[in-house]
Amino acid sequence: AAYQVHGITLPRDAGPQAADSRGRAIDKSALQPGDLLFYRDASKDPADPDAIYHVAMYSGDGNMIEAFDKSEPVRITPVRLDGDYWGARRYLN
Secondary structure (H helix, E strand, O other), rough: OHHHHHHOOOOOOHHHHOOOOOEEOOOOHHOOOOOOEHHHHHHHHOOOHHHHHEEEEEOOEEEEOOOOOOOOOEEEOOOOOOOOOEEEEEEOO
């Protein structure tokens, strides 16, 4: 919904969002609020969009906004940049 306000419609699922060619890869040291953070199943091929299972939005100050699953409310948590972290994409200028 945050991107729709800016006229950007993204695919519903995390994998296709990460593969969307309108976004550009962002190094974790250059994160800005609004960047999307993607997490993948480390047991799968990292080039396979189906390996990406989660997306969150960077909100600044080392935090992200996420709704990990339907049973949990949206929450602000510290960014996780290890383990299942796949990378970040920026869809806005």
